[in-house]
Amino acid sequence: MQSKIKNFVESIVILAILLVLIQTFLEDYAVLAGWSWNFRKILIFTGVGFDLFFSIEFLIRFFSALMQKKGSIYFMEGKGWIDFLASIPLLVLNSGPAFFAIITGSGFFFGMGGLLNILKIIKAIRIARVLRLLRILKIFRQIKHTGSVMAQRHVAKITTLSITSFVFTLLVFSIFSSLISLPSAEGKFIDNQKASISSFLENVKSENLSLSASNFSDYEEDLLIIKNNGQTIYSRYDNPFYATVFGPGDFQYFKTTEYEFFFDVRELAQIHATNNILFFLVVVMSVLVFLIYYSPHFALTVTDPIHVMKRGFLETDYNLEVEIPNSYKNDDIYKLGALYNEKYLPLKVRETDTNTGHTNLSMDDFEDLFK
Amino acid sequence: MSQEEEKAKLFVTRLLSNPTLLTLNPLQKEDQIMSFMEINADQLKPTLSSNAFFPGQSWFNIHNLLVKTLRLLIDESLIPGIQRQLYDKIDFRFISILRQQNWPQEKIKEEVLNFIKNIISSPDGRRDFSGSYNAISRQIVDKYINSIFDDHSYIHFELTKVQRLKMSKEEVKDMINTSLLLRPAIYVFSSSMNKDSSSGIITQNFAEKVEESLIKKIPSLPGPLVKSAIRSNLSFEDHKYLQATARLTSIINSMARSFKADMKIDRGASSPEKSWFSIARKNYKYFGWDIKMLDELFRFSAENNW
Structure with missing residues (x-):
């Protein structure tokens, strides 16, 4: 009964992993495709739900392991660190703040120009979400190509290492480039807007305010709204349009003593979304290549010959040779296989041919022999 | 048929009905069961010597009875099989x-x-x-x-x-x-x-x-x-x-x-006949076989994946 419940919960976790992959992709695709804010808002909410679910899952697994004094084993060997990185940091740094911003109705976390660098870090950390992909290994374990634990471990290891390296490189690079202000599209965009604002502030001293605003809007295509002491003096679209299309992350906000400026940054968000989708596809492709190509290759060239030799050692009437592919004949495993074929099997055949009394039947094969 | 023979027949029938023996020919089944009885004699002896089976009998007698019964049962399927081979598969012209x-x-x-x-x-x-x-x-x-x-x-x-x-x-x-x-x-x-x-x-x-x-x-x-x-x-x-x-x-x-017949050929293993001929080529002197014949038969088995 307990194992049935456990299997049921594991199935839900696996389903959640598959769904979160789709959700991760859709969240970026929605930005790229210009989906309405309401739809994107739902995706952000589901993202919080998934992160919360995986955070709870991690905490349950971790504390359960701690209770059994196996906390470090779960965290290190059981790949609990992946569970951790793909849950709590995302909830705290990414989906949680986004959710908070939406429900409080403020664009605090999104529109504040001064917090741009922090936001970039948060966006970079969001990439850690792809670590969740590693949990696909748990699904693939059930449709493995071979019963070999070694093959599973090696494929899981190489997949984990490569994906983690990729994700951490992206993460560290993003944080680092933000801290030292490397040239970026985002930085260039902000610099341009600041220059435009300065120019507008200069012009407004000598021109009519509404004329300056109109000229500014003609010149600056991304300008959405200008406010003067809280009064809207220019707006490119009407309010229902803003409510339908724009989310908190789709505009940039600047404030001077008298004026407030809102700029359209959806194009910038689309560049980020494109990058995110690219990273996502790289990770998905890497995992698929490891599982679909490398895993069978490992099984064919390492575990299969070992399995054949093991059966030959264990079973008296199993005398099949190890098939040695010409292209791999210099591999250590096939050199061993050649020795097994050339030396061991001929001796074994001589030995078993002279001695009768070999059988693969054992007492365990009979349930009620004496009934 | 005596009561003891009846019991022996029941016991041997149970052994023969083991699924692992299903695809073997009658003589291979016999060989497997003979070996099984030899290897597991220490475990079989106490129970088969008990009142429920063959009370008062020595293991030697019990073993002989079981072997005799086994051969009789095997012959029941073996002899018709040989007849079929002789009469249906071989033309004596x-x-x-x-x-x-x-x-x-x-x-x-x-x-x-x-x-x-x-x-x-x-x-x-x-x-x-x-x-x-x-x-x-x-x-x-x-x-x-x-x-x-x-x-x-x-x-x-x-x-x-x-x-x-x-x-x-x-x-x-x-x-x-x-x-x-x-x-x-x-x-x-x-x-x-x-x-x-x-x-x-x-x-x-x-x-x-x-x-x-x-x-x-x-x-x-x-x-x-x-x-x-x-x-x-x-x-x-x-x-x-x-x-x-x-x-x-x-x-x-x-x-x-x-x-x-039912041998599972694992991935990474050569086919059974190819393996057999390849090993035989290394043991040809020991078993007194013609190496050139083995080489040729090996080639056929490899070419046809037998």
Whole structure:
């Protein structure tokens, strides 16, 4: 009964992993495709739900392991660190703040120009979400190509290492480039807007305010709204349009003593979304290549010959040779296989041919022999 | 049937019904169960000696009873199987070619069947016959002779030019199949013969005596067939003029003895027959086989993934 419940919960976790992959992709695709804010808002909410679910899952697994004094084993060997990185940091740094911003109705976390660098870090950390992909290994374990634990471990290891390296490189690079202000599209965009604002502030001293605003809007295509002491003096679209299309992350906000400026940054968000989708596809492709190509290759060239030799050692009437592919004949495993074929099997055949009394039947094969 | 025989039959039937034995031929099943009883004697003894089974009997007696029962049960399926092989799978017209005269096939088949019953009355004869039985059941001779006749290489030359068999491909198959059936005749004429117990090889003197006795027993059998069958127990290493059919009989009998129909071929392993021939090429001196024949048969098995 307990194992049935456990299997049921594991199935839900696996389903959640598959769904979160789709959700991760859709969240970026929605930005790229210009989906309405309401739809994107739902995706952000589901993202919080998934992160919360995986955070709870991690905490349950971790504390359960701690209770059994196996906390470090779960965290290190059981790949609990992946569970951790793909849950709590995302909830705290990414989906949680986004959710908070939406429900409080403020664009605090999104529109504040001064917090741009922090936001970039948060966006970079969001990439850690792809670590969740590693949990696909748990699904693939059930449709493995071979019963070999070694093959599973090696494929899981190489997949984990490569994906983690990729994700951490992206993460560290993003944080680092933000801290030292490397040239970026985002930085260039902000610099341009600041220059435009300065120019507008200069012009407004000598021109009519509404004329300056109109000229500014003609010149600056991304300008959405200008406010003067809280009064809207220019707006490119009407309010229902803003409510339908724009989310908190789709505009940039600047404030001077008298004026407030809102700029359209959806194009910038689309560049980020494109990058995110690219990273996502790289990770998905890497995992698929490891599982679909490398895993069978490992099984064919390492575990299969070992399995054949093991059966030959264990079973008296199993005398099949190890098939040695010409292209791999210099591999250590096939050199061993050649020795097994050339030396061991001929001796074994001589030995078993002279001695009768070999059988693969054992007492365990009979349930009620004496009934 | 006594109560003890009834119990023995029940016990052996239970052993025989084990699913792991399902795909084996009757003699392979017998071999497996005999070995099982030997290996697990210490565990079987206390229970089988108890009141529920054979009270007051020594293990020696119990074992003998079980073995006797096992053989009886095996023979129930084995003998009809041999009959089918003789009557349905082998055409004895080749005998007329060898003898240069017509001979009633039914009579030969009857004599051969009775003689095989003699062969399988000895434990060693049964063991050796297992390979012959398997080879004919699985039509191993047929597929290799087809390849030999298609290929026209060493073995074909040995059969047609050296041994000078003026027969069709089908007749050669029948001759080798019959040779396989008669090969264990050596166990009928002596149970403690001049035989190297490790490699299964006998001496020429002994072979000649067996040939004489066999021809006396079944006069309808032509000399070349008897020689092919009996001399398949000789080593090619010591007798370079051994008939090609005898050499083939020896190889095929040994190969078929280890043949298992349901064998799971793991990924990364060579096919069973290819593996067998490859190993046999390394053991050819020990078992007295013709290495050139093995090379050719290995090639056929590799090419056809047998």
